[in-house]
Amino acid sequence: MNQKDQVCQQKLMVSRDALEVIQGKWRLPIVLALTFGDKRFGEIQRDIVDISPKMLSQELKALEENKIITRTLYDSMPVTVEYSLTPLGRSMKKMLDELLNWGYHFRKEILGKQ
Amino acid sequence: MNQKDQVCQQKLMVSRDALEVIQGKWRLPIVLALTFGDKRFGEIQRDIVDISPKMLSQELKALEENKIITRTLYDSMPVTVEYSLTPLGRSMKKMLDELLNWGYHFRKEILGKQ
DNA sequence: TATAGTAGTTACCCATAGGTAAGTAGTTAC
DNA sequence: GTAACTACTTACCTATGGGTAACTACTATA
Numbered sequence: 652m653n654q655k656d657q658v659c660q661q662k663l664m665v666s667r668d669a670l671e672v673i674q675g676k677w678r679l680p681i682v683l684a685l686t687f688g689d690k691r692f693g694e695i696q697r698d699i700v701d702i703s704p705k706m707l708s709q710e711l712k713a714l715e716e717n718k719i720i721t722r723t724l725y726d727s728m729p730v731t732v733e734y735s736l737t738p739l740g741r742s743m744k745k746m747l748d749e750l751l752n753w754g755y756h757f758r759k760e761i762l763g764k765q
Numbered sequence: 766m767n768q769k770d771q772v773c774q775q776k777l778m779v780s781r782d783a784l785e786v787i788q789g790k791w792r793l794p795i796v797l798a799l800t801f802g803d804k805r806f807g808e809i810q811r812d813i814v815d816i817s818p819k820m821l822s823q824e825l826k827a828l829e830e831n832k833i834i835t836r837t838l839y840d841s842m843p844v845t846v847e848y849s850l851t852p853l854g855r856s857m858k859k860m861l862d863e864l865l866n867w868g869y870h871f872r873k874e875i876l877g878k879q
Numbered sequence: 880t881a882t883a884g885t886a887g888t889t890a891c892c893c894a895t896a897g898g899t900a901a902g903t904a905g906t907t908a909c
Numbered sequence: 910g911t912a913a914c915t916a917c918t919t920a921c922c923t924a925t926g927g928g929t930a931a932c933t934a935c936t937a938t939a
Contacts, residue, residue: 656812658801659797659812663797663813665869665872668868669864669865669867669868669871670793674790675926675927680780683780684773687769687773703927704886704888705888706926708886708887717871717875727885728885728937729936730936739871742870743867745866745867746866747780749862750783751783753857754783757783757853761853762782764782790896790897791897805915806916807915818917818918819898820898823897842906843915843916
């Protein structure tokens, strides 16, 4: 295996690890919503209008397990819970920005939106 | 709805469009492999060692439909087919780079690899 | 007492993403 | 004539991602 192939293999491995974390319909949207500031369960649900509480709860848990978000419970009445990005979560910003950049481009070029 | 919320909604829409194209286990790895140069069916299969011919064929078709790759048939003996990135496909490079950057970071921080 | 708001959970179902294994078709080389 | 190379296709199965609807638990307020 030559060096080019080795670099290719290495990148494929890394992309695999990364994809495992951000796979699915909802994780990136949730992280994206939290880049606009810490939010409560209900707020995220109002942002991402068609996510069900089941999926939101499930995906928040997965993101917390991967150290991308933090869950903070407040003993207010009624109880509120706030989700915020960890440093690792905030480190996704550039990636998200480039995803959005490409997304705008794709919408314009292929979908003809805007 | 204030301006911040509008920007958030807009970005969520765009991320959704983008995600629909790159969703799944194999599409980004395929695009990544092709950033190293045009490749034949069998070459991609050898790069991405655990992809089945069925999935590779199916995902190549999807990527072609979304104008991200091109399929070129050569009348050699035996017939060979080459896949290459379109300009739209090449425009994913920055996004892929940032995904990999984040992936390296994540591997180091959380998975403790390398 | 009932309604509404907080943040979920639970049970059930279905579509589809993806895996496995075998088959197709044409040509070349042994 | 059979194996091996090219590039797939087809049939079948299963795991899981995701949807829907209803329910839980606690408190405040009307």
